[in-house]
Amino acid sequence: MNLMEFEFLVDGAIRTIGLENRGRTFVFRDGENVLEADVRRVSANELLFHFGGRTARIYLTRDAGRTLVSVAGREFIVTEAPQGHATSLKGDEKTSEGNLRIKAPMPGKVIKLSVGEGDEVRRNQTLLIVEAMKMENEIQSPVDGMIKKVHTAVGDFVDSEKPLIEIEAKK
Amino acid sequence: MTRSPDRSAGPKSRPVKKGAMFEKILIANRGEIAVRVIRACREMGIRSVAVYSEADARSLHVQLADEAVPIGPAPAVDSYLDMGRIVEAAQRSGARAIHPGYGFLAENPDFARLCEKEKLIFIGPNSAALALVGDKVRARQTMEEAGIPTIPGMKSASRLPEEFRAAARSLGYPVMVKASAGGGGKGMRIVHDEKGLAPALEAGMREAKSSFGDDSVFLEKYIVEPRHVEFQVLADNAGGMVHLFERECSIQRRHQKILEEAPSPALGPELRMKMAETAIKAMRAAGYNNAGTVEFLLDPDRRFYFLEVNARLQVEHPITELVVGVDLVRQQILMASGAKLSLRQEDLHQRGHAIECRIYAEDPKTNFLPSPGRIAFLREPKGPGIRFDSGIFEGWDVPVHYDPILGKLIVWAEDREAACRRMSAALDDCVILGIHTTAGFLRDVVDHPEFRSGRTTTAFIGKHFPSWGTGVEEEEKERLALAAAAFDALTQPAGPASVPPRETKGQNVTPWTALGRWRAGGHEPHGV
DSSP states (O other), X not given: OEEEEEEEEETTEEEEEEEEEOXXXXXXXXXXXEEEEEEEEEEXXXXXXXXXXXXXXXXXXXXXXXXXXXXXXXXXXXXXXXTTOOSOOOSOOBOXXXXXXXXXXXXXXXXXXXXXXXXXXXXXXXXXXXXXXXXXXXXXXXXXXXXXEEOOOTTOEEOSSSEEEEEEEOO | OOXXXXXXXXXXXXXXXXXXXXXXXXXXXXXXXXXXXXXXXXXXXXXXXXXXXXXXXXXHHHHHSSEEEEOOOSSGGGTTTOHHHHHHXXXXXXXXXXXXXXXXXTTOHHHHHHHHHTTOEESSSOHHHHHHHHSHHHHHHHHHHTTOOBOOBXXXXXXXXXXXXXXHHHHOSSEEEEETTOOTTTTOEEEOSGGGHHHHHHHHHHHHHHHHSOOOEEEEEOOXXXXXXXXXXXXXXXXXXXXXXXXXXXXXXXXXXXXXXXXXXXOOHXXXXXXXXXXXXXXXXXXXXXXXXXXXXXXXXXXXXXXXXXXXXXXXXXXHIIIIIOOHHHHHHHHHTTOOOOOOGGGOOOOXXXXXXXXXXXXXXXXXXXXXXXXXXXXXXXXXXXXXXXXXXXXXXXXXXXXXXXEEEEEEESSHHHHXXXXXXXXXXXXXXXXXXXXHHHHHHHHOHHHHTTOOOTTHHHHHOSSOSOSHHHHHHHHHHXXXXXXXXXXXXXXXXXXXXXXOTTOSSOOOOSSXXXXXXXXOOTTO
């Protein structure tokens, strides 16, 4: 019997998928959920899953270390689960000093910066405005606190990876 | 004029005076609408000239046009909004006419005036009509004088905070901040109380300035839960005018349409006729020519109010094309060349039902934040009655500088229910990987019982979709996606972007290293 398990990260959660090759079919396990399907590859980017009298066409491609999957009009981004099993991978991370790192939720251009280093901010106060595709997006403070660092300036193009502002939360 | 006879002499082709039709048209736009106009030119035997910014050198409209002229850096103000460069590109390439598409310079009367001065034909209304309908305040005055019902609001734009405060008080909250030069929801803000007025004005003015180069805004009474119904009008240069019935565009997010249909499920024959007659009257009052749309709000008591004239070809024009059987871009070009309308009102009818879904590069899970980036994989939906107007291709990087519209999925079917089912299936078949799009969200809109029953208002999204992307169906799809990722990793370990498989001893199955980790040994699965 060929049985293996894969650990994936999807939508911020770690998921373990068991896969067993039974020759004519494959059995997939996700916790209590078991799916036995006849799987055929149509092309590098298209799989057919036959199960329970239905057929699901699934499209996928790999891009920058991610597997992008489309199932009936929904897209999922699947990556390798990181080592160490962090419980929460969503949201703004913290620096080693415990400051909150604020990132842009989307790539774009900084068109307004409302705070400077040393400013006191309240929760939901607008910190800066990032514009992309002609849409303005206000980034607000998640906490009451003080601005420790500002890593960006008006006119900068920013991505959604690099921190823009560091905030020390009020205790 | 060198049109070949085989292209112009078909039995159904409209007789065009020899020498009247343009030989070459410049398209002052990008994306799906530039592609749409280029296709019309090709079918009419007209050469097309694309213009492009540095961010669009590889874009689809550049690939499809007969000629392409670079007009500057990525920011629209330095390229697609630069009138001088566009006029120069037209003159250098020998184009006699400019099609502006929608957005950018399409409703800019200065640009229409510049074209008139430079003896270029602007494929759109005359500059005087464009200036009138483009100024929302003057347009409303004109409509009021013509006896057309309008929404109560300020008589003119203002800069004084106290004037806005006084106007808001006399109209009664909620009120709406609107850009004088506005359109497409840009610069609009709903204000529920006096506290919210100042920030809404500031944001509205800033957005109006960046979208239209004009920061003047005014206030209007906000009508709660209306329908948005608009009428398509065609007007030739000799005063001939027909309407092509309505489109309902109530499904909006951030005051921007995301789904449109024709006919409107809200109109009976009598109300339809009355609104159509009002639309024609409005366009006559404005001295309008070429293609244009009169937008109305229809309140829950079936009273309708003039909203504005969209003085351009609209994003949602294909649903009218499918239901009425008229090619609107071809008609625009014919009318601009001086041809009289060959369409007669009594010959125009609505047949069947059409729906359009706008596929935006936006993430519906994060309240429609823009999602620029690379399209890693694309599979366009196909089938009877399905049309996909897009400006995208696999491997293209969707730029951050412009509107997030990727394309439009349009279906036609015999009736509304059949059109909904067709749209639902087509959205399921619309595969765009690498960036987030609105396709999956729109599928759920089309499948929603309130939408199926035709109870559509501008409040629909906020009311029925306060959030999106969870539920049993979503979980099942996610599970299938994970199964597919596991299967793919197992059977195709060296995917195009993956690392080569690692050697592993004592295993019969090809080890898989591109994604996830493989726990060696294969212990018994859970729950067995």
